[in-house]
Amino acid sequence: MNQKSALIVSAHSADFVWRAGGAAALYAERGWRVHILCLSFGERGESAKLWKQADMSLETVKRIRRDESEQAAAILGASISFLDCGDYPLRVGDEALFKIVDAYRQLRPEFVLTHSFKDPYNFDHPLANHLALEARIIAQAHGHNPAEPVIGAPPVFLFEPHQPEQCEWKPETFLDISPVWEKKYRAFQIMGAQEHLWEYYTRAGLQRGAQASRNSSKNIKYAEAFQCVYPRVADDLL
Amino acid sequence: MNQKSALIVSAHSADFVWRAGGAAALYAERGWRVHILCLSFGERGESAKLWKQADMSLETVKRIRRDESEQAAAILGASISFLDCGDYPLRVGDEALFKIVDAYRQLRPEFVLTHSFKDPYNFDHPLANHLALEARIIAQAHGHNPAEPVIGAPPVFLFEPHQPEQCEWKPETFLDISPVWEKKYRAFQIMGAQEHLWEYYTRAGLQRGAQASRNSSKNIKYAEAFQCVYPRVADDLL
Amino acid sequence: MNQKSALIVSAHSADFVWRAGGAAALYAERGWRVHILCLSFGERGESAKLWKQADMSLETVKRIRRDESEQAAAILGASISFLDCGDYPLRVGDEALFKIVDAYRQLRPEFVLTHSFKDPYNFDHPLANHLALEARIIAQAHGHNPAEPVIGAPPVFLFEPHQPEQCEWKPETFLDISPVWEKKYRAFQIMGAQEHLWEYYTRAGLQRGAQASRNSSKNIKYAEAFQCVYPRVADDLL
Amino acid sequence: MNQKSALIVSAHSADFVWRAGGAAALYAERGWRVHILCLSFGERGESAKLWKQADMSLETVKRIRRDESEQAAAILGASISFLDCGDYPLRVGDEALFKIVDAYRQLRPEFVLTHSFKDPYNFDHPLANHLALEARIIAQAHGHNPAEPVIGAPPVFLFEPHQPEQCEWKPETFLDISPVWEKKYRAFQIMGAQEHLWEYYTRAGLQRGAQASRNSSKNIKYAEAFQCVYPRVADDLL
Amino acid sequence: MNQKSALIVSAHSADFVWRAGGAAALYAERGWRVHILCLSFGERGESAKLWKQADMSLETVKRIRRDESEQAAAILGASISFLDCGDYPLRVGDEALFKIVDAYRQLRPEFVLTHSFKDPYNFDHPLANHLALEARIIAQAHGHNPAEPVIGAPPVFLFEPHQPEQCEWKPETFLDISPVWEKKYRAFQIMGAQEHLWEYYTRAGLQRGAQASRNSSKNIKYAEAFQCVYPRVADDLL
């Protein structure tokens, strides 16, 4: 079958919801296979609400976060897997790196979404960026597992960090996610440990929508914004 | 009629040939109206060969340059007009600026091509960039000639300067111009005063083609590269 | 009297409302004289709604915009004056520049607020920035109107542009404007020609508030963000 | 007791003297606890004079450097501890990283001082920067040693590297250290292995003082300069 | 005669002393013709001490500044001329620009020294930079005064601004000026209106000397630092 696919490399198990949930749902609705690879459950750094409960353990936090992420991915129409590499700090050795390479080779994605190059508030995010790019390069090398076919050159887009200007991240592509906004917001609601972010990222979606409208003369309510790592190659400038 | 159009704002009368001749020819072949607006004939700075002839006058140089540019535009399938604002230095007052605004309002281009933001070798180029962007903004204002319909928000792409790295210009979109390369090279050959550039820009086209191939898994022989001024708004990331 | 003062240099007559209305109201409540200097009424570029009315004239638009701005300034507790230098394009000669210098010399502001260095969507904004900085430098020169006392070195803060990342503008100081938010929003409501911006800048205030909270462990609902032009000189790092 | 505290993360055992000795002494005089955490003794890279002595051993160099650093810290009124992670190259594993996290949790500093993001002359410096920031982030995570209270969001300031422009470091805050200059200079004089730096950093203090004066209309003789990592959150712009 | 020459384009009549006095003296000692072109006398912005005298007039300030500059140039072994274009603000029309072009064509300099690209403390400096570069480009054009021979491509070096990091200026070449330091300091002493700068620029010379030593293993006491506008073309990398 010729189902097209996309790969989302997410540092923690909720990043993909806030930052790329619209793109995931949009392409899933178009019949693509959208796969989310979570390097960590975010069990230390993004689960404050859980840790405030009595008798909480690392395993319990990880299990709850996994459950939430799987539910959110299901709402978006995406598949999901976890590398469980820890967070705060995330630490990824070559063995885990090669699993990301395997994901590239198996999915053969048309495009990849991941974190920004810099984030002074969260060092796991630029590390995820580095791993996603490094794995892509290795997956292109004929000498890595030579029996497997290499991949081409899928474009990589960097989704929006929490404080964009501090991360030197710049919106270069706006994607209209209005048709799937409801799904994205339902996925938000699954992430019970981070309720304070629901409205933050709703407003972010509306601001990007207004900006997308201004850059296009279209009328766009909700948008997601992405920075491009590599130049676009196209038959059409538009 | 619903013919689409594109606008090229060129500082000197040959810039559009080297830097955007492929894009012009490609869209012209697709049935678009491609219009080139030359701010200057390049009569002082880009006509060294002519000035080495005996008894040369400014008017003669301008006439020859105009003739060449009209021929080159015809080969590319584009229309062309001239503002004759001088070069080395180019000096453009508000009257000429409003003529560029008029061009925006009359053409209503789907996209605009112009020079890079910086060029330490040629100050007319960043000035052309500034004028092209400023005119676009004025053409969007309801209060400028209120009887006329305003324009939307056409994307602006910056074509390749002569020494890209020195101009802090970066390729962000590659356009495959292989199908129209022969036309572009024929347009080169019209520019008799700048023969030394024919091979320079042939090699540039081949290098950009090789880079476009590497960024896409396609096999592209000749490409033109462009930097994007504004974010892209799209239904598709690719 | 020793009333302290602040100066806001606004390109168009509504910019100060969206971008610095909170700072204006906050310092006015503290007993400062806050003066807004509008270089233009924004009569061409920011008055689309007015121009859609029948029989509108430039003078009527300017009058309406002046009225609105005076009302908004009054709500914020600030004084306001206008240089009427036109917009789209704003054009400011040395005579008008020296009026800005006069404002510096008369007000002797403790700080200055103005536009970002760059804005590819609005060239009047970086021009206002340039004029505000150039006038400040001239006001420091002993040889300019030597009979007048020169000013010191008031810090300059750049308020938030409409699309921050595209303007290479970065938040470096967050000011908690929650106590005066209601005034700022009432000033929004005066600007009838730009109703679409009310919610946009409400959300901007909330996003900056959330970011200010995260950068301080305080609980801040609404904030304005500013970039700093000059280094801060202080007795305390905090 | 409610003694406020500050943390200085210094790559080598003398960096804090040249780069932050004034800030340390100033806050110590104000009654703060100022703690210096040295990642290395600088026993290889900053002890040329010692290594020129006969029969010198690594342990002796480290002991002498420790003694000097303790004396210098005492003059400045600060406490000091050492992680002894080696230098040229400094190598810090997660165990040592968690000790820095512990320092954050125990001190609960109001602000942190450390090295610049880049330094092409000394790779231990940007590594110290990275560790200081990464430890701060981990100390904020509820899931790291969940029994301990997390810290807030202390601002981080980057002190001046040896060749500022080559390190892409920019002064954003000037601190007047004239009142404690004599202490800083006495601390210089302890560092016998680096006598050539006494005058270099005296001149640096005077240049920064002159610049601080020019940016403030104050009369400041000696200053230290700092770059800011995070935006400032304040009730006052000044 | 084959005397080589160098051109210094100085915004105000003392800039060349502080920023390029060493280079001027060094090349003059080597038998070069070093010519200083002052766009302004600095009569408004750099003559505070004079304006504090009773009954001072603009003409008197200009005369005194001209006298001082001529004396300083003589000490350095350089010739000097003035365009008298005003300062604070400096305003240079095309007529004056063409005089700078004439200087290029007459001197045919081996290299050019001028101000930095940016300076938020002094807008005359980046304007001088722009004019020096624009005049160089025009002087290269065959169509500008076609009867005159065009110039080649002399390298342009940007001398040190007062607050280097704030001007985004970076030292890329250090020139050992120790052999002529005494002359440079004597030229300082001529500039009576700016006595506060004597020690500032002495320390700057020592700091750059120390940095030059560290980047070369040489022992250099005083240096001047320059940023390069264009790439170097050489037979030798060193």
Place this chain on the structure above:
Amino acid sequence: MNQKSALIVSAHSADFVWRAGGAAALYAERGWRVHILCLSFGERGESAKLWKQADMSLETVKRIRRDESEQAAAILGASISFLDCGDYPLRVGDEALFKIVDAYRQLRPEFVLTHSFKDPYNFDHPLANHLALEARIIAQAHGHNPAEPVIGAPPVFLFEPHQPEQCEWKPETFLDISPVWEKKYRAFQIMGAQEHLWEYYTRAGLQRGAQASRNSSKNIKYAEAFQCVYPRVADDLL
């Protein structure tokens, strides 16, 4: 003996050919010892053609690549050694780092050539850059192998990456390699696995030659371009 030497740190065994073959041959012809240190054979990422052969093994690829590199180095007149640290990904521990330090101490190079700071297409390249710079710093430290003499401060130049603008690499020095071009092209022809690069880097040499000509008024056919890591210290600005 007083033979001068230069060091080239090459990530993969062919990088030095494309990027620094001209500089190597030029200095070898001048009687210098030019030594190439290859961190990897490029056996995975740059040997696609070999891996398409039946029954290929990693050892065979490495042997062939070593042979080719030795032949290419011999043509250029350089010596070569290999650290065999793997590629895609290159992984270099401190033991290998200290071998690079040893190379610095033994060769005592006048200058060093290596890769760019960034390369989003090849992460081994910036790692090689980092190692080359870090080893240089360690080689300068008196406390590293104290019995050995330390090195001075050799300048480091970054040779041209495959897609220069994407790597934020900028040509700052052009070296005329026309006299040794034939040797460089013969070295190209040894690299049988990368035939598609022969013409690419021939065109690159011609483009850089044309640019070198334009920046110098010389007539240069082939050039190599380099970015400078450290400031130049010189007796002459040219």
